[in-house]
Amino acid sequence: MADRTRAGNIAALAALYFAQGIPFGFQATALPVFLRASGVSLAGVGFAGALALPWVAKALWAPLVDRFGWERIGRRRSWILPLGALLALTCAAAAFVPPSRHLGALLALVFLMNLLAATQDIAVDGLAIDLLGRGELGLANAAQVVGYKAGMLVAGGLLVWASAWIGWRGQFGAMAALVLLSTLASLALREPPAGEIEARDRRSLREVLATVLAALRAPGALWVVAFLGTYKLGESIVDVMFKPFLVDAGFPPHRIGLWVGTYGLVASIAGSLAGGLLAHRLPLLAAVGVSSALRSFAMAGEWYLAAAGTPTAGAVIAVTVAEHLFGGAVTTTVFAFMMSRVRRSVGATHYTLLASVEVLGKSPAVWASGVLAERLGYAALFALCTGISFAFLVLLVPLRERKTGEERA
Template sequence: MPDRTRAGKLAALAALYFAQGIPFGFQATALPVFLRASGVSLSAVGFSGALALPWVAKALWAPLVDRFGWERLGRRRSWILPLGALLSLTCAAAAFVPPSHHLGPLLALVFLMNLLAATQDIAVDGLAIDLLGRGELGPANAAQVVGYKVGMLAAGGLLVWASAWIGWRGQFGAMAALILLSTLASLALREPPSSEVEARDRRSVREVLATVLVALRAPGALWVVAFLGTYKLGEAMVDMMFKPFLVDAGFPPHRIGLWVGTYGLVASIAGSLAGGLLAQRLPLLAAVGLSSALRSAAMAGEWYLAAAGPPTEGAIIAVTVAEHLFGGAVTTTVFAFMMSRVRRSVGATHYTLLASVEVLGKSPAVWLSGALAERLGYAGLFALGTALSVVFLGMLVPLRERQTGGALSGEPR
């Protein structure tokens, strides 16, 4: 029975994260294609990336999700259900505003989708922290990452492909139905009652913020923040320039899409599952260290492709699969470690803040990657990215020495 209960819990969480991956998958992957096909300028297509801003800024309103909630329905569920319903309705509305005729309203609706999904994500993260024990962090974060990626794949790939037959309205109708059905999975989860300590920590938004500040001042907590803000710097700059490198090496876009967008995504999902198993079998920091070291070795393969001369198709596929496999494992193990460092009473705010640090930390590397590639060449950039990934592994040493920060408990340890 415990195994069935755990499996049901993980399946429900995966479904909720799947729902949140749908709008981001459409905005990040499908929207640029539809915009360009409708004659939108390249500068406008690039600017459409700003529609994902709610995912970066969600820490600003996360304290509201921790503070408010209807206990009778479930403090987290009282956010998840209405947000899911609104997200589904927004997708349904977008079915009637194709970019060729209603570009402004469509972009506004996509922004609203991201806002609703990002806010729901805060509540789902808080629910996961409320429900999970330490031994469940690995499998649960594998369910989180895989569910989200499959949602992105569905909206950014499969439904775009199917739109040739079901049309624009059919595509968004399917998105709306999938989101609504996935959101209902929260009804299968039983939220634990709040303790007196947890209730005290969130009596007001000010109390929520004060509790998070206390957690961030705990010994070793700033090392956690520093690690999360830097561990993907090297990977981010290499990933951003790897596809342009393949283009400049003479490979056509459709083959690059197959290798990176299909083989790579499948390998990334497999790596996320493997990372969950690793986080369950090993101490979390050991799992992070092992997966990070393997990821750095795979990145060295990308440097070798650029430095050794014209790359072959087989070598590109092997390196791509390895980098995505170990990159997926790193994401799961780091997210599990991050969740273990969260103070449960304000879990939605604390976890969202750490997740925002993770996103913002790698952004400068993405922004500067093109300029660095022009100055250093692809081989030099890939060497720099690999070196940074190895160097920042050193931050695991002080984390190992200072096991602190409120590991899924009411009080910081």
């Protein structure tokens, strides 16, 4: 019975994360194609990336999700259900504003989709922390990452492909239906009642913020922040510059799209599942260390391709699959470790804050990646990034030696 309950919880959480991957998958993958096809300039296509800002800034309103909620429906569910319904309605509205005729309205709706999905993500993360025990985090975070990536794949790939037959309205109608059905999965989850400590820490916004600040001042907490802000620096730079490297090496865009966008994404999903199993069978910090080391070795393959001259198609595919496989494993193990270090009473706010650190930590490096590639060359840049990835494994040592105040208690 316990195993069936756990499997049901994880499946329902995967469905909720799938719903949140749909708007971001469309915005990150499909929207640039539609914008360019409608005559939008390259600068405009690039600026459209700012529509994802709610995912970066969501920590600013996460305390509201922890503080408020209707206990009769479920404190987390009272956010998840209305936000999911609004997200489905927004997708349905976008069906009537194609970029060729209503570009401004479409961009506003995509921004609203990201805002609603990012806010729902706060509540779902909080619900996951409320429901799951430490031994369940590996499998649950595999469901989190795979569900989200599957939503991105459907909205950014499959539905765009199907739009040749179902049209613009059919594409967004399908997105709306999938979001609504996935959100209803929250009805299958039984939220645990708030304990005395949780109720005390959430009595007011001031209490929520004070509890989060106390958690960040706990022994070892700053080492967690330092690791989360740096562990993807090297990988993020290489991921951005590897595709231009392949273009400059003479490979056509359609092959790059197949190798990186399809083979790579499938390998990333497989790696996320493997990372979940690894985190389930090993101590979480050990799982992070193993997957991070393997990811760094895979990045050395990209360095080798750049240094060796003209790479072969087989070598590119092998390196791409390996890097995405181990990169997916790292994401799952790190998210599971991150979830294990949050203060449960304000889990939505604390986890969202740590997730924002993870995004913000790698962003400046991504922005500067082109300048670095121009000055250093691909081979030297990839070598530097590989070295950075190995070097930051040292930050795992203080994480092993120190525990948070909550863990000691």
